[in-house]
Amino acid sequence: MSAAVALKEVIFYTFLKPWLGDGLLLSTGDKWSRHRRMLTPAFHFNILKPYMKIFNDSTNIMHAKWQRLASGGSACLDMFENISLMTLDSLQKCVFSFSSNCQEKPSEYISAILELSALVSKRYQQLLLHIDSLYQLTPNGMRFHKACRLVHDFTDAVIQERRRTLPSKDGDDVLKEKAKSKTLDFIDDEDGKELSDEDIRAEADTFMFEGHDTTASGLSWILYNLARHPEYQERCRQEVRELLRNRKSPEIEWDDLAQLPFLTMCIKESLRLHPPVTVISRCCTQDIVLPDGRIIPKGVVCIINIFATHHNPTVWPDPEVYDPFRFDPENIKDRSPLAFIPFSAGPRNCIGQTFAMSEMKVVLALTLLRFRVLPDDKEPRRQPELILRAEGGLWLRVEPLSAQ
DSSP states (O other): OOTTTEEEOHHHHHHHHHHHTTSTTTOOHHHHHHHHHHHGGGGSHHHHTTHHHHHHHHHHHHHHHHHHHTTTSOEEEEHHHHHHHHHHHHHHHHHHSOOOOTTSSOOHHHHHHHHHHHHHHHHHTOGGGGSHHHHTTSHHHHHHHHHHHHHHHHHHHHHHHHHHHSTTSOHHHHHHHHHHHTOOOHHHHHTTTTOOHHHHHHHHHHHHHHHHHHHHHHHHHHHHHHHHOHHHHHHHHHHHHHHTTTOSSOOOOGGGGGGOHHHHHHHHHHHHHSOSSOEEEEEESSOEEOTTSOEEOTTOEEEEEHHHHHTOTTTSSSTTSOOGGGGSHHHHTTSOGGGOOTTOOGGGSOTTHHHHHHHHHHHHHHHHHHEEEEEOSSOOOEEESSSEEETTOOEEEEEEOOOO
16 A cells, blocks of 8 residues: 555554654654655765675674684684664664774674663553553663663764864865765765754654664574575575675675675574564554455554564465475566565555665675584574564574685
8 A cells, every 4th residue: 555545553663762863763644755855865875885884894803703713623602682782883874974893892882772672661561551650660671771871872972073074174075075086975975955953863763773783683683594404594694705705805795786686585594583573563444445345444444463473374385394495586576566575565665675685695605614603402482572683692503614
């Protein structure tokens, strides 16, 4: 349906408002249309290409840490913790041209994001706490607003630091410099145009959460699935080695992304089994007639269960089995494009899906090139919050591979 007919459902998304403001995820109507139109060019291929170096560099920092931790032969690591820091580091550099070195030191920001995510999910399950005035008086309500302040202070500081570097140059100088470096960060793109400071913060908070946390979830579960299927892990590794065989330095470039078909199939099958966002919801603003003649009445809230759609046995035979060949081009032809919706679908689909897929391919390729990933003794228990996590973290063992 059009974005005007199937609006975001109000209750759950309202709980996110104090944190994420009126950004792309939560805004509606003309404001959403205007912002989506303004921000779409920031995800054009020509803008994304230079980010490849950032993806490589941030992954290299994470891997250097893993090499130190696994100096005894192997290390057991919480993938969520490690990869969240790496994707946050990467996103700050892409979106704000800002480096916080968050991979090298504890991150209050990451801790606050984890807390906010858990608190919003808990609140939704307790009807009495849907009342704002009551929720604010509870210990969880106070923790929520404290974490919101921390996240907003962090984003404000990054925005102000970025703004501080811009006024010293006039517009032409900035554009010339960006043309030379062939990058375009978030503030450059919108500074002086139609976005207020409040709008920029809302979009920045939305991008910072949606852009690092979902990708970290996706990558963590991909490594988990490949750890449990060493034959697929090894096939991906050989594909990457073949691609980089005659290179002086192991760096994944933009044109390489299309040269990793099996690795891409493995990513997609993991996103099917473990979609980072498990559920979305929409409110119908008019009666909607289904193909069989039944009607969804105006005003009804529809839950689109991405996790259940991806595990529907009438669409996906043996849905719990990890089988990358489901995404072989020959097997895709007769399947509905709406059977696989890890990035949602329709006009309000994920604006950053090409960014996310590009980053996941780079990180996975370099990780498998340098490490063997093995399952931990304890099987993780899936924990759906705002994104799909694992209770107590997702622990895997990594073994450095000798340089070849």
